[in-house]
Each structure stands twice: as C-alpha cells, then as structure tokens.
Amino acid sequence: MFSLRTPLESLKKIFGYDAFRLSQQEIIEGLISGEDAFVLMPTGGGKSLCYQIPALHRPGVGIVVSPLISLMKDQVDSLKAHGVKAAFYNSSLNSSEARKVLARLHSSDLDLLYIAPERLMSGEFLERLAGIPIALFAIDEAHCISQWGHDFRPEYRQLGRLRGVFPGIPLIALTATAEAHTRTDILDRLGLRSARCYVSGFDRPNIRYTVLEKQKPFAQLTTFIQPRYRESGIVYCLSRQRVEKVAGQLREAGFRAAPYHAGLSAGERKNVQEDFLRDDIRIIVATVAFGMGIDKSNIRYVVHYDIPKNIESYYQETGRAGRDGLAAEALLLFGYGDIAVARSLIENTKNPERKRIELHKLNSMVSYAEALSCRRRILLGYFGDHLAEDCGNCDICLHPPQLVDVTEDARKALSCVYRVGQRFGMGHVIDVLRGSQKERLLELGHHRLSTYGIGRDKSQQYWGSLLHHLVHNGFLEQDVGNYSILRLTDSARPILRGEQPLTMAAPRVRADTVSAKEKSKAGRGKGPETPDAYGALFETLRALRKRLADKAGVPPYVIFSDTSLAQMAAFRPTDTEAFQNIHGVGAHKLERYGPDFLEEIRRFISTRLEGAAKRDPVQA
Incomplete structure (x- = not known):
C-alpha cells in the first residue's frame, strides 16, 4: 500500500510525525540492518515505532510478543487507522477469525502480527513460522521475563529459546520499567548479550507528581477529581474490596466510574475496559490487574488510593497518564496503615531472598513518599537516571514544605x-x-x-x-x-x-492549586498546555472524534490523539495542506478523516465570525 524509501518518510507519511524522538532513528536503522536491540524508554516515548517502522522496511512479517489480549487489540486498531496491515492471534478469536488471520500470515498479507508468548512458543506455531519470511521479533513489556521485574510472568521465560530457533532474525526487547538488576536479567534470559542497548531515560516532564498524607481519603479523592470530571483517569487500590467500595462511592457522588479487578468475569472486565477506552466512562477504579501497556493516550490523571509496593509499579502506573505528551497529574495518597499491611504480607513470604528484595523495594517506595526534596529527582535516581536541577513540576518544587x-x-x-x-x-x-x-x-x-x-x-x-x-x-x-x-x-x-x-x-492533606505565576516558574518541568487552553473548538472536535470513533467501533484516541485535537484547535487549519501539518496526520488519516475535521473547523470559524458581525457590524 505504501511506497517507502526511508524511515523518516514512513514516520511522516504513515504516522504523521515530523521528527524522531530520543534514540528512535538509531534503533530503527539498526534493526532494519539486522541488529538486535534492548530498548528502555519511558511510557509515551515512542517504543512501538521502534519495531513498527522496521517491520515495514524489512521483508516478511514483524512478530510482536505482547502479554495482554486488550493491549494487542489496542495496538492493532491504532495501526489499522494508519493504514498498516496488522492483526492479532489470540484466544479472543473464534475459529473462523483465527483461520483468516493465519491465511493472511501465509499469504504475506500482514506487516505485523501480535501474539502471546505461550502461543508463539508452541511447537505447532513455531513449525508454521519455519516457512514464513519474518522481518523481526519484538518482545514488548520485556521486564515480565525477569524475576527481579515487578510483574514477572513465567510464560515469558520460554522466549529465551527464540534466539536459538531463529538465529538470523533481529530481535528487539522493550520496556519502560527496569532498574539495573532487571536489565541485566532481561539481556541474559533472552540471549541478547551482544545486543545494542538504548536507555533513553525515565523522565516524563509532563506529569506532575503530588503526594498527600492520607486522612479522609475519599474526600481527598473527590476534591482532586472534581475539577477534572470531564477527563479520563485511573484510581488504583490494593484490594478488590476497596476497588468496589470506592467505585460505588464515586458513582453515588455522580461520577462516571466503574470497578476493574481479577474477581470480575472476563466479560465484565472486557466491557469495562472498552467503555473506558471509548470515553463512555471516565474513571476506572482498579487493582493492578488493570492497565499494563494500555494504549489510551488521553488519560489525564492517575491516583494511587493506597501506596504501591514498589517504585517500579508506581512509575509504570503513573506513566499511563499523559501518554500524548500533554500535561497530566499523578496523585499518591500516603497512609502508614497501608505500609504496615504491605509489610506484613511480605513478611509472610516463604522465600527469604524474595522477601529481602520486596522489603527493599517497599522501603524505597516509603522513602519516596516521605521525601522533602524534588520527587522527580528521587524517582529517576532509583533507576539510575539523574536531573541536573529540581524539576519544577512536583508538589515539593511548587510548594516547598513548611x-x-x-x-x-x-x-x-x-x-x-x-x-x-x-x-x-x-x-x-x-x-x-x-x-x-x-x-x-x-x-x-x-x-x-x-x-x-x-x-x-x-x-x-x-x-x-x-x-x-x-x-x-x-x-x-x-x-x-x-x-x-x-x-x-x-x-x-x-x-x-x-x-x-x-x-x-507540616502534613500535606490536599493538592494545592498552582497559579499561573507558579506555572511560569516551573521551567523544564512544565508540560505542554492542557486541551482546556483551546476552549470551545477543542470540545467541538472531541465530540466529532467520539461520533466517528463510535461509528468505526474503535476508541476515540485511535482517530486522533488529544495532542492532534489541541493543535487543530490552536492553529485552526482550513485546507488540506495546512491540516496535514498537524501532529499525527498521516496520508491515510488525511484521506479518511480530513474532510470531516476541516468541515467542523470551517463551521466553527464561520459561526464565530457571524457572531462577531452581529455584536459589532462596523468592526466585522
């Protein structure tokens, strides 16, 4: 479908981006030339492009290992919206759908195929791949292979055989969350000792980190989310019982919220997640069973109602906010009773080495919550990353403790x-x-x-x-x-x-409002403006996006991200040439969605001009 000469051309023509970020270009070019790679890049940093573009430039199909069915569907929906031939092969497909995917695989009609590790490594599927040209293997959420990782998954261990079974196919492992021990373990278990390693840093400057001492937690929660009621957010709790209670209280208070935890049926979890992705509900109240790798780009805040057990989990979960690069919030309600419960659970662990590791990680999390210095410096320092100066975008920097x-x-x-x-x-x-x-x-x-x-x-x-x-x-x-x-x-x-x-x-019990003056002092830590800065046109375009998404049966952010809508609202393009310069507008989206959005923008401008003429005919 696409005639592509260079990775940069693919970036603009297919995905609608003008320039590579971080180490993307070097990673992509290395993979195209057949090199292995290990990539540690913050959530929202563009990890997916690091294997998606090479798969389009190398002969064969790119095989992507993903841990969750929902994540596979999100990524495939997004790729299809860009005009890329992608599919997933997992247990959610019925027999007829599965046969169609395999037929496309054998007829070389796929650029990318997403699959779970246990299905990929089955003898039957490996035999099937033996006769198919493979562009590359991509191991997403690679920290799952390490026992040091915060989300270890035994089924990932089988992937260590890939390098031996397919010695000539480039392999890339990617994660957003891995401290030094986990990184070493990933490389060892995947046989990537000679791979080029790209560590692009952990900083997410658009996220504001705030920690409040937990006192009346539900009141603190509602005070925080009330001004954000139109935005999407996640509230994490440590137990299923608390998830149900908080979700019920939020609904009683008038918020569009739903619970998500492993105690719900697979069908219930699927419905809740799809409603959230499609903006039909605004708030998910969840245990950590929700969210790994979730691709929803317009989550504006993440709240931890209880303290997480380690910094890795906290970093990954807060990273689900602001994937589009716009300003986002991460609020932690910090209670000492929660720490005592978490510590007692760890003390019951039979494995002494595991107990030692988990207690160390919990103590690091407590130290972060109790800190009186820049939150971001402590968070990044845990992963071996360092800032030259305080971030200017956390509660400590913006409101130094009294x-x-x-x-x-x-x-x-x-x-x-x-x-x-x-x-x-x-x-x-x-x-x-x-x-x-x-x-x-x-x-x-x-x-x-x-x-x-x-x-x-x-x-x-x-x-x-x-x-x-x-x-x-x-x-x-x-x-x-x-x-x-x-x-x-x-x-x-x-x-x-x-x-x-x-x-x-002095104890912090509420999130302070940041004044415009303080925002201007935030320096490097200040994220891009929120969509609200562009007012009525942004809301008009968001409503259009929702209608188109519902018609197509996909989440709204698959049509265009909030970043794209914010640019449309700010620059107000009225012709095709101007519209294709908007962030995220590639050739396929320009053709498919450009006319609808241009018509809405022109109508908005015309209505405003007519209104101005009525108010002041002379000036008009």
Missing part, C-alpha cells in the same frame, strides 16, 4: 509511649494524648497517667504524623511482628531531656 518546630509535642508523645509501658500501638497512645473516654483505656487506668489529655488541642491526624516522624527518624521503633507496639530508642533521650530540637514538615 517546617514546624515540634520539640515540645515530641517530648509529650515520647513521654506518653513511656508512661503506657511501651506496650501499645499508635492508636492507643494517641487516645491517651487526646483524652479519649474509650472503655479499654479507662479499664487500664490510663486516664490517670500524667500524659492523659495533654495533647487534646491537636488532631488525631497531627499526632499520627508526629509519631510516624519519630519512628522514621529513629526516636521510636515499631514492632510490626508484635501488634506494632511502640518502644523508645536510645536516640529519644536527648529529645526527652530537652537537649535536642526537632522539626518536621
């Missing part, structure tokens, strides 16, 4: 822990400090202690923050294996004697 003197309150808290015999947890200590009348407290006689009621002027949340601060700075220890009771450490003595001052950051 340090308050807590010396006297720390002495009260430490004294109370001592007075209750160092045999109780935080909840009971706080009850004593605040003068609770709970029956258990009165039975123990703790209402007669000298520390009873001396902290009633402060909230329960304040005392919880202070006690956690004392734990994490080594003045108290918390015995997780013994009902989380608190004990004083030797370091507490100077505080109790009044010999050492103590400060802590």
Whole structure:
C-alpha cells in the first residue's frame, strides 16, 4: 500500500510525525540492518515505532510478543487507522477469525502480527513460522521475563529459546520499567548479550507528581477529581474490596466510574475496559490487574488510593497518564496503615531472598513518599537516571514544605509511649494524648497517667504524623511482628531531656492549586498546555472524534490523539495542506478523516465570525 524509501518518510507519511524522538532513528536503522536491540524508554516515548517502522522496511512479517489480549487489540486498531496491515492471534478469536488471520500470515498479507508468548512458543506455531519470511521479533513489556521485574510472568521465560530457533532474525526487547538488576536479567534470559542497548531515560516532564498524607481519603479523592470530571483517569487500590467500595462511592457522588479487578468475569472486565477506552466512562477504579501497556493516550490523571509496593509499579502506573505528551497529574495518597499491611504480607513470604528484595523495594517506595526534596529527582535516581536541577513540576518544587518546630509535642508523645509501658500501638497512645473516654483505656487506668489529655488541642491526624516522624527518624521503633507496639530508642533521650530540637514538615492533606505565576516558574518541568487552553473548538472536535470513533467501533484516541485535537484547535487549519501539518496526520488519516475535521473547523470559524458581525457590524 505504501511506497517507502526511508524511515523518516514512513514516520511522516504513515504516522504523521515530523521528527524522531530520543534514540528512535538509531534503533530503527539498526534493526532494519539486522541488529538486535534492548530498548528502555519511558511510557509515551515512542517504543512501538521502534519495531513498527522496521517491520515495514524489512521483508516478511514483524512478530510482536505482547502479554495482554486488550493491549494487542489496542495496538492493532491504532495501526489499522494508519493504514498498516496488522492483526492479532489470540484466544479472543473464534475459529473462523483465527483461520483468516493465519491465511493472511501465509499469504504475506500482514506487516505485523501480535501474539502471546505461550502461543508463539508452541511447537505447532513455531513449525508454521519455519516457512514464513519474518522481518523481526519484538518482545514488548520485556521486564515480565525477569524475576527481579515487578510483574514477572513465567510464560515469558520460554522466549529465551527464540534466539536459538531463529538465529538470523533481529530481535528487539522493550520496556519502560527496569532498574539495573532487571536489565541485566532481561539481556541474559533472552540471549541478547551482544545486543545494542538504548536507555533513553525515565523522565516524563509532563506529569506532575503530588503526594498527600492520607486522612479522609475519599474526600481527598473527590476534591482532586472534581475539577477534572470531564477527563479520563485511573484510581488504583490494593484490594478488590476497596476497588468496589470506592467505585460505588464515586458513582453515588455522580461520577462516571466503574470497578476493574481479577474477581470480575472476563466479560465484565472486557466491557469495562472498552467503555473506558471509548470515553463512555471516565474513571476506572482498579487493582493492578488493570492497565499494563494500555494504549489510551488521553488519560489525564492517575491516583494511587493506597501506596504501591514498589517504585517500579508506581512509575509504570503513573506513566499511563499523559501518554500524548500533554500535561497530566499523578496523585499518591500516603497512609502508614497501608505500609504496615504491605509489610506484613511480605513478611509472610516463604522465600527469604524474595522477601529481602520486596522489603527493599517497599522501603524505597516509603522513602519516596516521605521525601522533602524534588520527587522527580528521587524517582529517576532509583533507576539510575539523574536531573541536573529540581524539576519544577512536583508538589515539593511548587510548594516547598513548611517546617514546624515540634520539640515540645515530641517530648509529650515520647513521654506518653513511656508512661503506657511501651506496650501499645499508635492508636492507643494517641487516645491517651487526646483524652479519649474509650472503655479499654479507662479499664487500664490510663486516664490517670500524667500524659492523659495533654495533647487534646491537636488532631488525631497531627499526632499520627508526629509519631510516624519519630519512628522514621529513629526516636521510636515499631514492632510490626508484635501488634506494632511502640518502644523508645536510645536516640529519644536527648529529645526527652530537652537537649535536642526537632522539626518536621507540616502534613500535606490536599493538592494545592498552582497559579499561573507558579506555572511560569516551573521551567523544564512544565508540560505542554492542557486541551482546556483551546476552549470551545477543542470540545467541538472531541465530540466529532467520539461520533466517528463510535461509528468505526474503535476508541476515540485511535482517530486522533488529544495532542492532534489541541493543535487543530490552536492553529485552526482550513485546507488540506495546512491540516496535514498537524501532529499525527498521516496520508491515510488525511484521506479518511480530513474532510470531516476541516468541515467542523470551517463551521466553527464561520459561526464565530457571524457572531462577531452581529455584536459589532462596523468592526466585522
């Protein structure tokens, strides 16, 4: 269908992009010449193009290994919208559909075929491939092959045989999430020791990272999403029960939300995901069962209602926001009770090495959440990536924490822990400090202690923050294996004697609104403008996109991304020549969708001019 001479021509003619990003061109040219490659590139950085374009320039079909049926469908829909001959071969196809795909494979009528690892590595399918020209193998979400990876999948282990079975076919492994141990493991298990490695960095400057101390989490959640009710977002929870509860509360509050977790039937999960992809529901409340590799480009925010178990999961899940490069938000609600639950689950792990790794990863996640310095620096530093300066686009950079003197309150808290015999947890200590009348407290006689009621002027949340601060700075220890009771450490003595001052950051419990002045100070961290900046025309074009998408049976972002719509709204092209300069407008989309969008833009401009003429005939 396409007559292509160079990768750059393919980029513009098929995908509608003017220039390569990061290391794309070097990766693509190396793969076309037959080299293997390992690619670590941030979500939204353009990993897919690194194997899609070479598959169009090499003879044969590109075989893409993908872990999820939904992801395969998303990518195939997107490629078809660009005019590329693509298909998937998985268990979602009925026998007739499967035969048609195989017929296309054997008749060389496919540029790309997406397939699951276990189906690819079956003896029957490998025999089938033996007589078919293969352009390349692409292993997507390659971290799944490593036990160090946060989403290890045993079926990926079979892929280590590919290099031996097809020694002359170039192989590319791609991931957005892999620290040093995981990278080494991927290369070893896939036999890619001589492959060229491309690590393009982990920074997603368009995402703003915010961490709030969890106090009234549902109220914090609704306060955050209310101004964003027209946008798509994901809310992650650690348990199915909490997913159901939060999704129900959001629906009762008037939000278009639905739950997603492994306890739902396959049909229910499929319907929820398709409704979300098609913008029929705005919010998915999900466990980590949802979202790996999801291709929806217009997710504007991701909320973690509970703290994730490791930074890799947090990075990958937040990376599902803003794949189109426009401004996006990542909010983490950070609760110490969640950490205790996560730690106790890890402690029950039988494998001591696995326990050690997971505790290390959880502690790193806690350190990130408690940080008082640039979030992005800590996040990227975990992966061995570094920023020359603070990002200017996280809560710490935009609203530096206010340090308050807590010396006297720390002495009260430490004294109370001592007075209750160092045999109780935080909840009971706080009850004593605040003068609770709970029956258990009165039975123990703790209402007669000298520390009873001396902290009633402060909230329960304040005392919880202070006690956690004392734990994490080594003045108290918390015995997780013994009902989380608190004990004083030797370091507490100077505080109790009044010999050492103590400060802590005032707890953050709400996301502050960023002013226009602060946005201008954000520097390198400021992402592109949000679509709202282009007002009514953007909404008009979004409505048109939804109508066309529903008619074609595909998600709206497959027609055009929010980035494309934002450019149309900003530049308002009125002819074909101008329209084809819009981001994401290739030859196929220009022919298929150009007339509809140009007509809508011309109508919008005409209506505005008529309105202006009525208001001021002389000026018009």
